Amino acid sequence: MRVNVMVGGPQEQIPVEMVRQHQDETWIGVDHGATLLLDWGIKPVAAIGDFDSTAPAEFARLKERLADIETYPPAKDFTDTQLGIMTAIKKFQPDxxxxxxxxGARLDQELANLYLPMQERFRPYLSRIQLVDRYNIVRYFLPGTYSIYRRPDFDYLAFVSLTPVRGLTLPDEKYPLVNWSSTIPFSWSSNRFTSSVNHFSFDAGVVAVIWSRD
Structure with a gap:
């Protein structure tokens, strides 16, 4: 089962055409993300957050349309995005x-979301989590050997070590790499696919793979 979590980030960064391709799936709205979903004709199964980015009239609309709304104070132990992912896991145990x-917009929030799967409570779901915006698709990988697939219109490929990494090998990308290791985070950016399927492997650490377009 796939669960989609809509966070209330900058609307211009959200690929609405891609969202609509998944409109019949399960959605959770986070803060203003719940309003965006209703605007796009998608009724989330739940809405959660402090709703400090949601206008009073928008929140009244949410209460009229949704049966499951959880509200939190702005000063809390978790970010709204964390709450959304925790809700997805608790309610659905998704694949x-x-x-x-x-x-987009605030860099601190973007980094918090990028590193979210590294946190202990989310680590069991690390390889199941993706971040999607208009220009990027991010997936997370634990050590192993993988096949990755070219996606239409996403021309660039990056391999980002989020932890110390050992043995990263890119055997058939445009810019290959053999048995690379590092003790610091590093981004091998602007690589490219050489066919519809490429491969990579590494022996230790966590690697994010990013499909990107201009």
Missing amino acids: QIIIWGAT
């Missing part, structure tokens, strides 16, 4: 979690 609207 895949897609996070939308979590990038």
Whole structure:
């Protein structure tokens, strides 16, 4: 089962055409993300957050349309995005979690969302989580050997070590790499696919793979 979590980030960063391709799936709205979903004709199964980015009239609309709304004070132990992912896991134990609207604008919030799967409570779901915006798709990988697939219109490929990494090998990308290791985070950016399927492997650490477009 796939659960989509719509965060209330900058609307211009959200690929609405891609969102609509998943409109019949399960959605959770986070703060203003719940309003965006209703605007796009999608009724989330739940809405959660402090709703400090939601206008009073918008919140009244949410209360009229949705049966499951959880509100939190702005001063709390978790970010709204964390609450949305925790809700997805608690209610559905999904095979895949897609996070939308979590990038752009404030860099601190973008970094918090990018590193969210590294946190202990989310680590068991790390390989099931993706971040999607208009220009990027981010997936997370634990050590192993993988096949990755070219996506239409996403021309660039990056491999980002989020922890110390050992043995990263890119055997058939445009810019290959052999048995690379590092003790610091590093981004091998602007690589490219050489066919519809490429491969990579590494022996230790956590690597984010990013499909990107201009």
